Amino acid sequence: MKHVDEWREPKLLRALADRIAREATRPWTLLEVCGGQTHAFVRFGLLDLLPPTITMIHGPGCPVCVTPLEVLEHARRIALRPEVILCTYGDMLRVPGVHGDLLSARSEGADVRIVSSPLEALDVARRSPERAVVFLAVGFETTAPATAALIELADREALTNLHVLSAHVRVPPALDALFASNSVDVDVDVNVDVDVDVEAHANANVDVDANVDVDASTNASTSTSDTTPTDPNTPCIDGLLAAGHVCTIEGTDVYAPLAERFGIPIVVTGFEPVDLLRGVLACVRRLERGEAGVENAYARIVRPEGNPLARAAVERVFSVADVPWRGFGVLPGGGLAIRERFAAHDATRRFALRGSVGADEPIREPTSCRAADVLRGRLRPLDCPELGRRCTPETPLGAPMVSSEGACAAYFSRRSAHA
Numbered sequence: 001m002k003h004v005d006e007w008r009e010p011k012l013l014r015a016l017a018d019r020i021a022r023e024a025t026r027p028w029t030l031l032e033v034c035g036g037q038t039h040a041f042v043r044f045g046l047l048d049l050l051p052p053t054i055t056m057i058h059g060p061g062c063p064v065c066v067t068p069l070e071v072l073e074h075a076r077r078i079a080l081r082p083e084v085i086l087c088t089y090g091d092m093l094r095v096p097g098v099h100g101d102l103l104s105a106r107s108e109g110a111d112v113r114i115v116s117s118p119l120e121a122l123d124v125a126r127r128s129p130e131r132a133v134v135f136l137a138v139g140f141e142t143t144a145p146a147t148a149a150l151i152e153l154a155d156r157e158a159l160t161n162l163h164v165l166s167a168h169v170r171v172p173p174a175l176d177a178l179f180a181s182n183s184v185d186v187d188v189d190v191n192v193d194v195d196v197d198v199e200a201h202a203n204a205n206v207d208v209d210a211n212v213d214v215d216a217s218t219n220a221s222t223s224t225s226d227t228t229p230t231d232p233n234t235p236c237i238d239g240l241l242a243a244g245h246v247c248t249i250e251g252t253d254v255y256a257p258l259a260e261r262f263g264i265p266i267v268v269t270g271f272e273p274v275d276l277l278r279g280v281l282a283c284v285r286r287l288e289r290g291e292a293g294v295e296n297a298y299a300r301i302v303r304p305e306g307n308p309l310a311r312a313a314v315e316r317v318f319s320v321a322d323v324p325w326r327g328f329g330v331l332p333g334g335g336l337a338i339r340e341r342f343a344a345h346d347a348t349r350r351f352a353l354r355g356s357v358g359a360d361e362p363i364r365e366p367t368s369c370r371a372a373d374v375l376r377g378r379l380r381p382l383d384c385p386e387l388g389r390r391c392t393p394e395t396p397l398g399a400p401m402v403s404s405e406g407a408c409a410a411y412f413s414r415r416s417a418h419a
């Protein structure tokens with residue numbers, strides 16, 4: 001990529017939208033997984049560019065949003081201990097919890113510090129050996145390697161005062177749950193086609209066919225599923241735009257079981273406007289041909305094998321665990337727990353957290369916020385009656401209005417810009 005403007009070129013975007021309109025012969029509903037993609041769709045007006053045949057559903061790809069109330073309450077209780085310094089990303093401070101957010105805990109005397117990287121927490125631990133430093137680690141597969149590096153470094157330096165409260169989650173189990181409630185299982189035979197034939201030369205004069213042509217020599221040969229919804233509130237989703245940054249770490253094969261089980265096309269997609277419309281076009285082409293499978297439309301960044309070094313670091317430090325997601329409940333394999341080998345750096349062990357929240361009083365999502373429905377694609381943020389009324393970035397009722405990747409925040413910004 002030479003200049004970011006090349007990926008936002010209006011003429012090319014219009015040409016891509018026209019191509020999508022010509023090739024979509026019937027309505028298709030696509031899900032984009034990542035909150036960063038949602039923000040780009042909204043911020044750059046791509047939803048207005050798409051033809052009426054294409055409906056985009058926003059997915060659960062906002063790690064702050066899916067962090068459950070239990071974890072937030074754990075973090076707040078830990079932060080209020082006088083010996084603790086709690087470090088976390090800025091987005092986490094305003095997320096409403098059961099008894100307030102971390103910002104209010106700070107006003108009650110808690111030492112809560114914002115960090116932009118896990119290694120800043122390491123510095124805090126080095127400089128404060130008399131305090132227990134807890135890093136609240138939130139994020140998908142993309143940020144887990146940095147947390148793994150933090151734990152390994154703390155272990156190497158014998159920094160016994162550094163602990164991690166892991167809220168790392170894995171995307172495929174959530175998508176599996178979403179599609180399981182969205183469609184019936186189909187018996188399909190899907191070949192995974194990892195396409196690398198998307199050249200990155202976006203400029204106004206370029207021939208659109210050359211730019212948007214995705215590999216037509218696919219081996220995938222199955223029909224897409226007959227999506228009969230098993231949950232009447234969940235929209236039927238025909239195809240998926242997978243988050244490119246997750247695949248940067250995990251590779252493209254991570255989505256193959258999903259494509260196979262549900263007989264859907266999954267297109268690994270980037271985050272710039274041109275990336276997104278190319279992803280939509282690739283997905284539409286597969287749907288029109290009746291082809292399931294995985295396709296890489298972000299080949300300038302994503303390699304089929306992902307990043308083996310980063311995956312190895314995560315594997316050394318974490319094991320796959322069943323964890324709760326907001327809106328989904330406990331997802332089998334939905335998150336990462338710190339291995340026994342690094343127990344000294346595990347905040348759940350250091351502070352004996354297991355079962356400590358919810359035992360004294362049940363944890364319930366507030367009825368005023370419908371974040372769970374937003375995360376499952378059942379409610380468009382604009383249809384939430386609280387958006388822009390009682391719920392704003394200054395007075396958020398739920399995480400999707402707080403996080404920089406939250407769908408509600410995206411729509412609020414867009415609405416404000418046009419007010």
Ligand code: SF4
Nearest residue numbers: 369370384391398408
């Ligand atoms: S607009 Fe606010 S209240 Fe409505 S779902 Fe989003 S975060 Fe919750």
